[in-house]
Amino acid sequence: RPGFTMLARLLPGKKDLFIEADLMSPLDRIASVSILKQHEVDKLYKVENKPALSSNEQLCFLVRPRIKNMRYIASLVNADKVAGRTRKYKVIFSPQKFYACEMVLEEEGIYGDVSCDEWAFSLLPLDVDLLSMELPEFFRDYFLEGDQRWINTVAQALHLLSALYGPFPNCYGIGRCAKMAYELWRKLEEEEDGETKGRRPEIGHIFLLDRDVDFVTALCSQVVYEGLVDDTFRIKCGSVDFGPEVTSSDKSLKVLLNAEDKVFHEIRNEHFSNVFGFLSQKARNLQAQYDRRRGMDIKQMKNFVSQELKGLKQEHRLLSLHIGACESIMKKKTKQDFQELIKTEHALLEGFNIRESTSYIEEHIDRQVSPIESLRLMCLLSITENGLIPKDYRSLKTQYLQSYGPEHMLTFSNLRRAGLLTEQGPGDTLTAVESKVSKLVTDKAAGKITDAFSSLAKRSNFRAISKKLNLIPRVDGEYDLKVPRDMAYVFSGAYVPLSCRIIEQVLERRSWQGLDEVVRLLNCGDFAFTDMTKEDKASSESLRLILVVFLGGCTFSEISALRFLGREKGYRFIFLTTAVTNSARLMEAMSEVKA
């Protein structure tokens, strides 16, 4: 059990444990507070901006390798020094220690005072087919800052998986980060030659993709149940906090959402329109089960109580929770005028009524509905339209800043850098002043001074890609959401997620053949790859198993869509993601304004 390796790294004896906020949820999944107490952890503190006062003689810190954490620890240790107090300090880095951290510990003069260790926890199973690295910062660090610090972590995770499941005979990938992670992983495998050689492959295919290959899907509102729950309530590490309005009591409840929840398991991938009906039917069935006891004799009743009642009660509990969640979701969505919002999103995806959609977004901003939502819509407009026309860009940006405050300005600069919200054309009209002041547009020999920052952002060619890959299904009559016929059901039949379509096509062809144009439009000319090894050892069973690796996060909608594809084609997908994400998290990652 992974928890034990962490616990083993704590200092022996009584101690206080400081945990970084991002690690609290994963740790909770692995080692509950009671287990920590069993290991002599007295008090738990969160690593925050303000210093915590602990009187314990031994302090352990469980943190990500970030500089600000080092500074936090240093301020604590140095404060002790000033007060003439010495204690035992241990820093446990998860998943590993970075050299920059060492440098700061040295700079702060505490290098010799703290002992260090690494807890190489890299994979948290959130469900039977979902593994998360719990690295939400991956998205911002790589796709905004171009920092490659987590590529080794991904390579290590892949290394671990291939040690557990044998080599992957077929590898596919698209995206610069995917390529780098893949190459580093291959290097790791070569170095530790012999560990996986000769082993039977249990997973036949691995597919790596970068989040920025498909931003559109990540920005859409989700309408499958699990996605909707995530969008509405925020699922953290596989559990969700349902408040009193859902639990119909005065208490909040933390609920684990995975395949073990029988009710959830049946509705998680369903389009929301089916869910309520399904749950009501189930409630009726449940009632019928309860009612059976009326006609029972003592013996049957005894049997019933001992065998079935517990299960029924459990189901009842779960049902009422999920029904409560549905009601809460419906209330919220009605309030937000969800119908209109979805209509606009679909229009953007399909590419008509753009002016109307732009006006809708303007109104959304003016009404101050939500800064994150407004931003998301602007980004969706930008990506589907290959950038905003300069007039719209300036106008919307100005309105946004007026509506939500000028402190959001830096967010715009981030979004531009990441390619989420851009302008069409060569950029702002260059005046003499601007060209003198900024050499962003340069006459110097191209290649010498490359634009290191904007190269991270790519031109989106969504419309062309959409046509080529038939992402917008032609519908004659009604689209049946009860019995979906393609992956578009996850967006009410309006749009097939691009990432999922790419995976589908590549798996069908077992290569990128015939997809050159798409790859070019995705700006991944150099970054689409395959790597096949001889498959003689791979069983047909393993060839049906596909590991999909999302670098930068994946959404529940994509997971549902691929599960559907799996059922259709006889595959089974396993998902590995740096973190589960949705549109709100994506926007928050780019935002410079702390909520």
Next chain:
Amino acid sequence: YNYYIFVHEEFWFPILFCLFLFLYFFFVVNSLRDFVDDDDDDLERVTWTGELVGIISCFFRGRTRLGSFQSLSDTLSDTSAKSYAPELGRPKGGYRDYSNDWSPSDTVQRLRKGKVCSLERFCSLQDKLQLLEKAVSMQDGNVITAVLIFLKRTLSKEILFRELEVRQIALRQLVHFLKEIGDQKLLLDLFRFLDRTEELATLTNEKNFLRPVLILHTYRTITCSWDVRSLLRLRSSESTPRKASILNMPLVTTLFYSCSYHYMEAEGTFSSPVNLKKTFKYVLTAPAARAELRAWNDVDALFTTKNWLGCTKKRAPIGFHRVNNALVQILQEYVKLVEDVDTKLNLATKFKCHDVIIDTCRDLKDRQQLLAYWSKVDKGSAEEEKIDALLSSSQIRWKN
């Protein structure tokens, strides 16, 4: 005779002695493992038999490291072996001293594994760059940063910048690293070196820093069509706390908003868009290019020059720190500065700067206009009173 040998103690004794030695050294070696890197390439993974052989061979050969193994019989028959006490490895530090043989490739491999590595031997620029190139090809950000930390310490910033200018990946890694450790100064120097004014301006998101950022932003918005209605809409809903943040905007920003509006609306009348641009240019290059972005006095002084908006009056500098809460008050101050009367009136009307309008009408001795305005002001307000007072004043010689 053979049987005799087997039972005689002289036969058994050396074997038992070897066994004893083996057991002794085995335990010693295992406890010494802690001193040596776990994954050290020099320490081969050995099987049980190997260890036996290895230790015995150490004993007989006096090796300082557990090196390659020969078969036991070979070792024992080696008559040239001297019986040195083996030195079974040194504490961690010792191994690191023998790093002179590690190439950039090897060094980078070690770095990726998280081993402590001394990079000091990479003295020449060529060596340093080779090391950096290897680190970049490794793809691991942590390794690249480790090398950059070393380069930052051992290269002048000019050289460092020059070399990184053409190495995108390392450059990005350095920028993020500097941001994370908060080395503002070096970051600023870097951006100036690369002529990255935009990044200069968006360097931090400290509240104080936002002002020049807003200057830059507002400048850019000047060339677009400004929706004054939204600006006016803002004014009318002063009660909402969210919008109050707009009202709390620094002096400069609101000034530029009003200027930009004016710039767009009165393009014909306002005779110096070029002038405006010139001033903006000066405003922008001065603070943006300088490291002392907190030198508010300097920036402040720029706005009180004679050329500003054609104002020839000398005014005491209005410090940015004196942020007025009411948008009207702010705008009033600046609208008052406007030299051109028509422009002034225009702006004042748009932004409902009553006092300015009233005073201007008074200065112009324009009674009709004052009367017209009187009908627009709120009944019972201070403005109404003021207008009343002026209209009934016998001292003013109205022209109409």
